[in-house]
Amino acid sequence: MDLSKLVLKRPVNLKVIVTPAWQEEVQKQLQAQIGNIDQQLGQLEQQGQNAITEIKKQGSVQAPQQIENVQSQVNKKKNEMLQQKNQLLQQMQQVQLLELGQEVVQNQMESFFEIQEGDNLVEKMNIEIIMRDGVVEEIRGKI
8 A cells, every 4th residue: 555645535527518418318307306395385285185084073162263374284295385385486597598518517526636746636636527318528637
């Protein structure tokens, strides 16, 4: 083992070049997430109604308060889900507005690298992977 070298971990930006195929794939993924939220909203609404129906059947003196609590919880969760949906819709809009050929950071990964005396740490920390339609087109920086 060489004691004059050290192995470190660094962040690696994964950038994609905007293409029609990439835009379409991202739109599909976002649309699927929106559909999932819509489905969850429907389930939440149904569960809330079932809980309220059950409370009404019991005929408890505390029923009005329990119903109010259920409605409050459902509304709180519903608002959170609607915020998520709005964020996804905004992302869809942003993807549509991107120019073809533009580079966009899509993800960040980590990699290990060796460093030794005399190396420029700043240069070795700055590394990017550029992809076009799932294929690595370029690796920028000092590996």
